Amino acid sequence: MKTHDKYAVTDPKLRPRYAVLDPELTLGLPPKITSTTGMDALTHAVEAYINRGNTKFTAECARKAVKMIFDNLETAYTNGSDIAAREQMLIASNYADLAFTRAYVGYVHAIAHTIGGLYNTPHGLANAIILPYILEFYGDIIHKRLAELADVAGVTKPGQTDDEKALAFIAAIKELNRKLGIPERLEGIKEADIPLLIERALKEANPQYPVPYIMNKKECEAVIRRLMV
Numbered sequence: 452m453k454t455h456d457k458y459a460v461t462d463p464k465l466r467p468r469y470a471v472l473d474p475e476l477t478l479g480l481p482p483k484i485t486s487t488t489g490m491d492a493l494t495h496a497v498e499a500y501i502n503r504g505n506t507k508f509t510a511e512c513a514r515k516a517v518k519m520i521f522d523n524l525e526t527a528y529t530n531g532s533d534i535a536a537r538e539q540m541l542i543a544s545n546y547a548d549l550a551f552t553r554a555y556v557g558y559v560h561a562i563a564h565t566i567g568g569l570y571n572t573p574h575g576l577a578n579a580i581i582l583p584y585i586l587e588f589y590g591d592i593i594h595k596r597l598a599e600l601a602d603v604a605g606v607t608k609p610g611q612t613d614d615e616k617a618l619a620f621i622a623a624i625k626e627l628n629r630k631l632g633i634p635e636r637l638e639g640i641k642e643a644d645i646p647l648l649i650e651r652a653l654k655e656a657n658p659q660y661p662v663p664y665i666m667n668k669k670e671c672e673a674v675i676r677r678l679m680v
């Protein structure tokens with residue numbers, strides 16, 4: 452598209468009745484696509500879980516997805532023919548979908564869509580890199596929720612506080628990215644594009660996404676600058 456503006460199209464008519472989760476179809480998927488689409492699924496689950504307006508159902512789906520992704524993504528990446536890990540990842544991505552199509556995504560996706568539109572950055576790669584930065588940006592307002600996910604992901608130790616668990620969860624995401632060969636920062640963001648990136652990302656997120664905290668332009672700029680190499 453001429454404007455390089457990427458945005459989500461939603462309509463109840465687009466809602467599927469069935470999902471075919473056949474792991475054999477994913478066996479030939481290259482490691483890079485396996486890792487980045489898996490991190491996209493994790494981002495769906497985490498963004499949905501920290502949003503306002505979660506239901507019991509969406510929270511449960513998000514927790515299941517987070518556990519399955521932490522248990523299986525690295526295996527699916529390092530051993531692409533592991534059909535059991537592939538199957539778990541498919542089921543996990545479906546749980547994450549059930550969560551985020553009801554509780555929505557947030558700033559990770561808003562910034563990733565904007566960057567993907569401008570520079571063709573693959574969606575999952577952008578999300579994987581941006582996710583820990585947004586979680587750090589929110590700070591302690593989401594620590595209770597992240598602590599719950601940290602327990603689910605199995606990255607906590609007995610006796611830790613919610614703050615410690617939340618930080619352990621963010622560290623575990625960074626560690627997972629590292630194991631999957633995903634870089635810490637996004638290459639190619641141009642200084643001159645920053646105002647447009649901010650405008651588009653904030654327009655996408657607000658008011659559509661029920662994020663835990665509404666980001667202002669300055670805060671969005673700070674996050675984008677942290678992403679830059």
Ligand SMILES: [Fe+2]
Binds near residue numbers: 491492494495578
């Ligand atoms: Fe996504």
